[in-house]
Amino acid sequence: MQFKTKMIPLAGAIAFAFAGAASAQELVVKIGHVGPISGAIAHLGKDNENGARMAVDELNAKGVTIGGKKAKFELLAEDDAADPKQGTAAAQKLVDAKVNGVIGHLNSGTTIPASKIYSDAGIPQISPSATNPKYTQQGFKTTFRVVANDGQLGGTLGRYAVQINKAKRVAVIDDRTAYGQGVAEEFIKGVKSKGGAAQIVAQQYTNDKATDFNAILTAIKAKNPDTVFFGGMDAVAGPMLRQMKALGINAKFMGGDGVCTENLVNLAGDAIGAPGQIVCAEAGGVEDSQKKGMDDFRAAYKKKFGNDVQLYAPYVYDAVMVMVEAMKKAGSAEPAKYLPELAKTSYKGVTGHISFDAKGDMKDGTLTLYTYKDGKRQQIAVTK
Structure with a gap:
């Protein structure tokens, strides 16, 4: 009996050691997302957040490896209510949480003031929808967007x-x-x-x-x-x-x-x-050769969330994927290490080919013109 009593804690210690080794090989990557989840344009903010959730869920299901470690992605979603003051407060909260990168904000009025906070912290920021040219004219190395500008x-x-x-x-x-x-x-x-x-x-x-x-x-x-x-x-x-x-x-x-x-x-x-x-x-759009990829995304989105894409969910999805691709290439989720890879991005996404100029603007950004017919948006043309 004495022999058995001594073996029980020893076995437990061995199991604990193995569990510790396993968890040490898992890399937790925090992706921040900010958009207006309350207020008049909450439907657009939720659409953006859903795009981020879709990307994060897919990445976790795939089992992505970064620098030899299996990555577990966590989405930290914040509400800025499309208000600049709330936007900077949300940005500081994500910086304090030590996020590895930020997708957002939705509108230019919150994206621009928040961008200085991320820049000061050295955290890469990709806006999926802010179009005011001033966002990328501030000289920050951390600012990018995946849509055309105003x-x-x-x-x-x-x-x-x-x-x-x-x-x-x-x-x-x-x-x-x-x-x-x-x-x-x-x-x-x-x-x-x-x-x-x-x-x-x-x-x-x-x-x-x-x-x-x-x-x-x-x-x-x-x-x-x-x-x-x-x-x-x-x-x-x-x-x-x-x-x-x-x-x-x-x-x-x-x-x-x-x-x-x-x-x-x-x-x-x-x-x-x-x-x-x-x-x-x-401020985006796909030409005929890429239409199937966008249609497939919209169908998958509706199946997952039960409603149609409002506007920029596909761009949010691509922004997350672009950020993670840069981490994979750098072999690290540390902002300072993957930021140079992010600046060199050449990625084929749901929304088309994504690459950035020296300011962080999209190269050759496309636009899609629409009108309305029978209660639905109807595409007129894709142009550059």
Whole structure:
């Protein structure tokens, strides 16, 4: 009996030693994600977060190895409510949690102030949807994006308004956020680049929480525009479209990616109009050869979450995969070690080929133009 009594703790110690050795070979990689999970554009924030969860779940199922160790990926998701102050607080929280990298934020107004916090901590940040050019013009080595910027987006829409829609009298409204103001400014530049074929007859401003636009729309109606461009998000664009219809403003409506969602149909109701009445652009898009990959992603997303992709979930998914691919190539999840590999990225994702220029912007970023038909977004064209 004495002999057996001594063997029990010894066996336990051996088992414990083996368990310790096994856990020492597992590498925990913390991926931060920030987006608005509360507030008016929570549906877009949740869409982005779902894209990150989808990527992390797939990576864990595959059993990825980094530097000879099996990696276990953890998603640390934070809510910034599309508010700059909450965005910087969320960023600091992720830095304090010692995340290995951050995917986010969703909108430029939170992404830009948060980027300094990540830069100071040396933590790589990939935004899947922030389009304001200032984000990558700050000189930070840690900032990247996987979509085209407002210069491409707004400029293309401005040129489209004149060349294709034959706009002559254009009114512009923006919500005074970094995104809304930025894309509106670039739209105006695009219109003006066509040499006076169209004139800007009105410029009005609102905010990203407004619901009553009668005053600014009445002022715009007096200018008799044939086109109204809105720089802002779908939560504001929907009610704006309803009020335009109520006031008898029959101008075509244009907007950037913040407007260009599946949910705009629900927000605007019967003010959505006939095909071509609304034209918007998504800061990304796949050409015909890559369409199957995107269709497969959308189907898998719906199966997993029970609803359709709203807008940028595929770009979030790709951003996570790009970050992890850089870790694999570097053989390390330490930010300082994999950051040089991230800057050299050449990756074929669901959203197309991803590589970055010296600022962290997408090289040859694509745009997709859409209109609405029978309650659904309908693609017009993919362009660069």
